[in-house]
Amino acid sequence: MSVVVRFAPSPTGVLHIGSVRTALFNWLFARHHGGKFLLRIEDTDRLRSTAENARSILEILNWLELDWDGEPVVQSSRIERHKEVANELVRSGKAFYCTCSPEELAVKKEAAIKAGKSHKYDGKCREQVVRPFENAVIRLRAETCGVTILDDLVQERVSTENAQLDDLVLLRSDETPTYMLSVVVDDHDMGVTHVLRGDDHLTNTFRQIQIYKACGWDIPQFGHIPLIYGPDGAKLSKRHGAASAQDYMQLGYLPEAIFNYLLRLGWSHGDSEIISRSEAVEWFDITGVGKSPARFDMAKLQNLNAHYMKMKDDQAIFECMSPFLETEESITDSQKNDILRGMKSLKGRSRTLVDLAESAKIYISAPKVFDDACSKYATNEHLSLLQDFVNIVEAADNLQESSMLEATKILASERSVKLVEIAQAVRGALCGKLASPSVFEIIEIIGKSETIARVRSFIKKYSTI
């Protein structure tokens, strides 16, 4: 089977995460079948389309490594072709000029709604095939009887009475093509064999099939993918915290996690949850996509993200994390080296790159603020323990994690306290909070003088209170 699919975003805003999933499914379908994945920028809405939006769409596709074949097609460059097709349809009697004004139609529509009737176009200009002097649109002469059947790859057999369809506008009065026309013409000219898109287009498809038929073109296969909703069941939007791919990028998610999460949203392969790119390409099948809409679950995304962070090697995860480090100056090689040494523990307890960057700060500088909970480990007793601890560190000729742990255990037993009392106090002093990797690992990495400095500063801070 020869396969040509396309992803056709409009650069009128940021890329919605649902569109990213549509792109992903198209890419997987193409790669699975050894076909082509084309890209088309639908910028015919000149007012709202921007080059910046187009650029950021490409950036997201690159980020997710959804590589496309050939150069992207820019829809606005094809307007002459769209006009040509519309005019040809008039010549062949499949379309006609309509001079009804938008105002006139609005009045009719309102009256029809009031009367509780269907408010489709009434066909007033149907016999007008000669071009009137001005302000005419071109409408398709739609079928008025029979049934249009769509054997959708996802939704299966869907049909509608042609009487429901109306004479849609193909070319506007300013001679620009409508979406309905341009999408059909472009898909045909690009040789698209399978149209995989959001199911908000499902009912549009019946109209588009009519255009294909009027043109005498082969009709591609369609697959309508359910939309993604927010946790409350309404369409996912900014209101839910994050809706665009850029949002998730900024929240510190790895492309691998987004890829895996989006793939499993509405599609499955038995009990597989962690699915690699190559497995996805091998297993993906459009007919396996579910028909019902899915809700976006941030917790599951976080879980996957944590998994992929753990899997990634330390150097690579450091590169991913560094944009999230909010440091005034760029970090030194020695700081970078410390973070790398502690990375295994750091990444194992982070869910996002933002978390990771936050926790990595312990290797950049002494804590600037201390969580309130730290004061629980800053009693006179604790400060005294910390002083003893400083003495041990000073005297130690070996700061290895295991030996410091042993030395501290001895101190605990000498002072008749539990190890946790000392460890937590030290943690507070070193990190400013009570959750971190092993304090003894941190000590080994930051070294003797930094450890002593941080603990002394902690003692000083809390003794004066």
Add this chain to the structure above:
RNA sequence: GUCUCCUUCGUCUAGGGGUCUAGGACACCGCCCUUUCACGGCGGCAACACGGGUUCAAAUCCCGUAGGAGAUGCCA
């Protein structure tokens, strides 16, 4: 309003007439591990929207009802 579609644990889903006292994952709860928080291990809670059919047998097929979504633009 009209048309089209959707409906299995809180969420994502497996399931395609008997193997379902409905499986997995996330979340949640408990236990273990443990210097904290996590990780990890073990265990637990939790669903076939409702009502009718068809059938020896229905989560699976059919019809209604309810709820939800989309379309109904000279937007895409």
